[in-house]
Amino acid sequence: MSLAASASVELNAQVADIQLLPEGYGPTSIWGFEGTAPGPEIRLAQGDRLQRLLVNSLPEPTSIHWHGVRIDNAMDGVSGLTQKAVPSGEIFEYDFVVPDAGTYWYHAHNKSFEQVARGLSGALIIEEPDEIDVDREEVLILDDWLLDPDTAQIVGDFAAPHAMSHGGRIGNYITTNSVYNLALDARQNERLRLRLINASNARIFPLRLDGLDGWTVALDGMPLVKPLPITDTIVLGPAQRVDLIVDVVASEGETAHVVHLGQGDAFSQVAFEVRAGGAVKRRGVPSPLPPNALSMVDLGKARAMSLTMEGGAMGGLRSATLGGDSKSMGEIVDAGRFWAFNGAADGMDGPAFAELSQGEHVRIAIANDTAFPHAMHLHGMHFYEIGNDGNLGALRDTTLIERGDTREIAFVADNPGKWLLHCHMLSHAASGMSTWIDVA
Numbered sequence: 008m009s010l011a012a013s014a015s016v017e018l019n020a021q022v023a024d025i026q027l028l029p030e031g032y033g034p035t036s037i038w039g040f041e042g043t044a045p046g047p048e049i050r051l052a053q054g055d056r057l058q059r060l061l062v063n064s065l066p067e068p069t070s071i072h073w074h075g076v077r078i079d080n081a082m083d084g085v086s087g088l089t090q091k092a093v094p095s096g097e098i099f100e101y102d103f104v105v106p107d108a109g110t111y112w113y114h115a116h117n118k119s120f121e122q123v124a125r126g127l128s129g130a131l132i133i134e135e136p137d138e139i140d141v142d143r144e145e146v147l148i149l150d151d152w153l154l155d156p157d158t159a160q161i162v163g164d165f166a167a168p169h170a171m172s173h174g175g176r177i178g179n180y181i182t183t184n185s186v187y188n189l190a191l192d193a194r195q196n197e198r199l200r201l202r203l204i205n206a207s208n209a210r211i212f213p214l215r216l217d218g219l220d221g222w223t224v225a226l227d228g229m230p231l232v233k234p235l236p237i238t239d240t241i242v243l244g245p246a247q248r249v250d251l252i253v254d255v256v257a258s259e260g261e262t263a264h265v266v267h268l269g270q271g272d273a274f275s276q277v278a279f280e281v282r283a284g285g286a287v288k289r290r291g292v293p294s295p296l297p298p299n300a301l302s303m304v305d306l307g308k309a310r311a312m313s314l315t316m317e318g319g320a321m322g323g324l325r326s327a328t329l330g331g332d333s334k335s336m337g338e339i340v341d342a343g344r345f346w347a348f349n350g351a352a353d354g355m356d357g358p359a360f361a362e363l364s365q366g367e368h369v370r371i372a373i374a375n376d377t378a379f380p381h382a383m384h385l386h387g388m389h390f391y392e393i394g395n396d397g398n399l400g401a402l403r404d405t406t407l408i409e410r411g412d413t414r415e416i417a418f419v420a421d422n423p424g425k426w427l428l429h430c431h432m433l434s435h436a437a438s439g440m441s442t443w444i445d446v447a
């Protein structure tokens with residue numbers, strides 16, 4: 008295929024310098040789509056065709072995964088499972104239909120623990136057919152960068168054993184759309200749709216609203232049946248998204264915030280400076296977003312499976328299988344693995360965790376028998392989280408499971424192909440916390 012023959016817009020993965028740190032610091036060398044971080048926002052209408060030509064100008068192979076999209080398997084972008092990584096200097100055309108409205112994102116999926124940390128991600132927004140009753144929307148990509156403050160450069164030990172065996176690679180510079188303390192304008196009683204995306208490698212963002220009041224309307228792109236009033240902390244694990252509809256309740260001259268509740272002091276993740284010209288009255292409760300057409304799971308007939316996550320620091324795992332043989336933990340660690348799923352540390356190279364027939368109903372109890380939280384992501388299909396009451400809860404593509412907890416998920420295996428199931432703490436995914444399911 009020649010570039011000229013393609014209807015696709017180019018998405019050139021390249022090395023570039025951007026000003027990430029404040030004035031006074033030097034620029035940071037990143038890897039970004041079109042040389043920016045985040046990469047260009049891709050915005051389509053539900054049912055549209057996405058056509059992008061990945062041009063790989065990086066010094067190593069790459070590929071693009073369209074996170075959360077119920078996609079044709081051949082377009083899923085997983086190097087080593089659904090396609091060959093695209094070598095440096097070569098191209099690959101992504102061409103598929105986007106079936107669901109919502110907030111999604113795209114990111115590199117070869118050596119993700121390095122390539123995403125270097126900046127290879129962007130927002131993918133699929134608009135509902137009907138206009139949503141808000142004054143405007145903001146796409147807010149939350150990320151953290153591990154930077155050397157002396158040189159302003161990204162710290163290069165991406166495969167650091169400490170990050171792999173503990174909580175993952177945690178940055179020291181927290182940004183929204185690559186800006187620290189992002190500040191935006193707003194008006195009193197303005198109604199905003201906030202599309203929050205956690206693009207970090209491993210950071211869990213605990214957020215509170217101050218001077219903003221509203222509802223959660225979608226999780227991981229999928230609308231809630233009913234808008235849920237925000238009364239508490241919003242917790243966003245790696246790769247998760249949340250859509251909020253909020254009203255600016257701070258007055259003119261004040262500043263509203265999305266507050267980041269870190270381990271240390273809370274700080275302003277995003278500030279909204281309230282300008283003159285607001286409305287006198289708030290609007291009423293918003294309507295739910297129109298639902299996407301997903302198959303409903305029948306828990307009664309669902310095949311039950313279980314997946315136990317083990318290993319890591321303070322995990323007490325003594326041995327695991329690798330390549331079919333039982334190995335001591337020392338041997339596993341020598342092979343660059345720290346974690347195991349059901350006793351196997353093979354990651355993506357091992358056999359499928361499940362062979363499912365197309366249309367089969369499945370429930371998987373995922374037990375976190377480690378000392379760290381994990382954000383488990385299934386490619387190709389959304390799943391329902393099963394609530395403590397045993398009923399189907401929210402639809403998600405990534406579920407955050409605290410240490411010691413078990414989360415049961417359920418879905419209809421209606422999308423044929425090989426689908427990755429992995430922790431989205433990307434250092435974990437690279438060191439044993441990956442497997443896949445085969446739907447045929």
Ligand code: C2O
Binds near residue numbers: 072114246384386431
């Ligand atoms: Cu967000 Cu395997 O991906």
Ligand code: CU
Binds near residue numbers: 380430440
């Ligand atoms: Cu993990």
